[in-house]
Amino acid sequence: MATIADVAKEAGLSRATVSRVINNYQYVSDEKRFLVQEAMKALNYFPNSSAQKLRSQRTQTIGVLIPVLTNPFFAYLLEGIDRIATDNAYQLLVCQTKYDQQKEIHFLNYLKSKQVDGIILTSIENNWETIAAYTTYGPIVLCNEYSEQTLVPMVRLNQLEGSYLGTCHLIRQGHRKIAYCRGGYMSQLTKDRHAGYKKALTEFGIPYNNDFIFKNVYDLEDGKKVLRDSLAMENPPTAFFAGSDQVATGIVKEAMKQGKSVPGDIAVIGFDDQPIASVVEPALTTIKQPAEEIGYKAMEVMIKSIESELEPNDMDIHLPLQLIVRHST
Numbered sequence: 001m002a003t004i005a006d007v008a009k010e011a012g013l014s015r016a017t018v019s020r021v022i023n024n025y026q027y028v029s030d031e032k033r034f035l036v037q038e039a040m041k042a043l044n045y046f047p048n049s050s051a052q053k054l055r056s057q058r059t060q061t062i063g064v065l066i067p068v069l070t071n072p073f074f075a076y077l078l079e080g081i082d083r084i085a086t087d088n089a090y091q092l093l094v095c096q097t098k099y100d101q102q103k104e105i106h107f108l109n110y111l112k113s114k115q116v117d118g119i120i121l122t123s124i125e126n127n128w129e130t131i132a133a134y135t136t137y138g139p140i141v142l143c144n145e146y147s148e149q150t151l152v153p154m155v156r157l158n159q160l161e162g163s164y165l166g167t168c169h170l171i172r173q174g175h176r177k178i179a180y181c182r183g184g185y186m187s188q189l190t191k192d193r194h195a196g197y198k199k200a201l202t203e204f205g206i207p208y209n210n211d212f213i214f215k216n217v218y219d220l221e222d223g224k225k226v227l228r229d230s231l232a233m234e235n236p237p238t239a240f241f242a243g244s245d246q247v248a249t250g251i252v253k254e255a256m257k258q259g260k261s262v263p264g265d266i267a268v269i270g271f272d273d274q275p276i277a278s279v280v281e282p283a284l285t286t287i288k289q290p291a292e293e294i295g296y297k298a299m300e301v302m303i304k305s306i307e308s309e310l311e312p313n314d315m316d317i318h319l320p321l322q323l324i325v326r327h328s329t
Contacts, residue, residue: 002043010039016307020089022047062302063093063116065107067123068218071246072274073291077122077144080295088303090117099184099218101125112137118302121145124187139305143298144289147188153305155297155317159189162287163196163241165323166269169285170239171204173329175267178206179237181217181226181247197241212237223250227266231258238266239329245270245277248284252328267329282327289321 004022008015013032020028021036039045064081066074078094085092093116095107104125110116111134118139124131128149134140135152142154163180170178180197182190194213201208211233214226223242227250230236242248248270255266262268262282270277273288297317304310 002045004045006043007036007039007045010043011035015309016088016303019307057114058117058306059115060089061091061093061116062299063095063107063110063119065095065097065104065119065121065123067097067099067125069094069096071219071244072276073244073272073289074122076274076291077295080292081120081143081299082295083292084296084299084303088299090299090303097123097125099123099125105130108134111140114138117306120298120302124189125185139302141298141302141305144294145187145189151315153301153310153315153317155294155301155319156189157289157294157319157321158192160192160196160199162271162289162321163193164200165196166241166271166285166287167197167200168204169323169325169329170241170267170269171200171206173239173263173267175239176206177209177212177235177237178239178241179212179214179226179230181214181223181240181242181251183218183243184216193243217243217247219244220246220250220253223247223252224254225250227251227254227258240266240268242268242270245272245274245284245286248286248328249276249280252280252282252284263327263329269329273324277324278326285326285329286324287321288324290319293319 004015004018008018013035017032018036021033062085064078066078068074082092097103108119111119120141120143122144124145124147128147140152142152144156146154146156167178182194198208217226240251242251248268251268252262255262260266270284270286273286277284277286301314304314
């Protein structure tokens with residue numbers, strides 16, 4: 001008896017496309033629809049009515065948990081997710097957690113109550129043991145954020161390498177007093193970035209100074225406060241490695257306000273390569289992350305998860321990052 005996989009092979013298309021044709025989804029070209037129908041005739045394939053009924057219970061909606069919608073990195077990430085979702089007849093339910101653990105749990109319950117077919121997590125606020133329980137209700141894909149404890153698909157970058165590259169760049173520019181700005185919760189991403197920073201210091205024989213670690217730093221205003229607080233120190237840092245371009249921009253703006261030259265007195269490096277990085281004066285040196293591509297891959301993997309088409313190489317996808325040198329260092 002022919003299967004949907006046989007039809008896909010005969011038509012030269014993916015199982016997901018065949019499934020969409022069988023279930024009358026929109027956004028399938030006439031050509032692909034014709035190929036599927038001809039393959040079904042050739043193989044004498046008839047869809048399983050019970051399976052069709054089960055599939056029809058899907059919401060065709062994917063929940064995307066994002067910490068802050070105002071951060072351009074997440075906006076571009078969402079753009080990538082949405083493009084693939086639209087191409088495959090899915091809609092998105094975008095949920096802003098604001099780095100709040102209870103909000104994250106509240107939105108994860110959408111999967112439990114079958115309000116969404118799957119959830120893409122772009123950050124992690126709770127420990128993985130708490131989140132793991134929800135994988136029994138549907139697929140979860142980690143996007144940008146990751147955890148070494150999980151067995152769900154992940155699309156990520158080498159964050160340790162990114163912070164290592166950035167810190168090494170500052171050291172090669174002659175800096176020895178380098179501050180590091182990070183968020184609050186120590187997720188695996190945050191831990192790896194911190195580790196990359198420490199690795200660079202160690203390799204160059206620079207002592208680690210806990211006074212140079214600024215926590216709970218997320219946006220432009222936080223960056224401004226970091227600069228003000230650092231200037232109040234007896235022995236302030238001469239360089240700053242920020243966890244985002246927004247934070248880095250805040251540091252640059254406040255430095256100029258305080259009469260400090262960038263990069264003459266203070267060097268600043270950001271993370272992400274958001275549009276603001278190239279328009280702020282001086283333009284930011286930063287670590288480029290391909291936000292839209294991360295989103296594309298995450299949504300592609302989500303669809304594979306829903307269609308039970310995951311392959312081993314879909315479980316841990318690594319994308320490249322790059323040091324972009326501009327004028328702030």
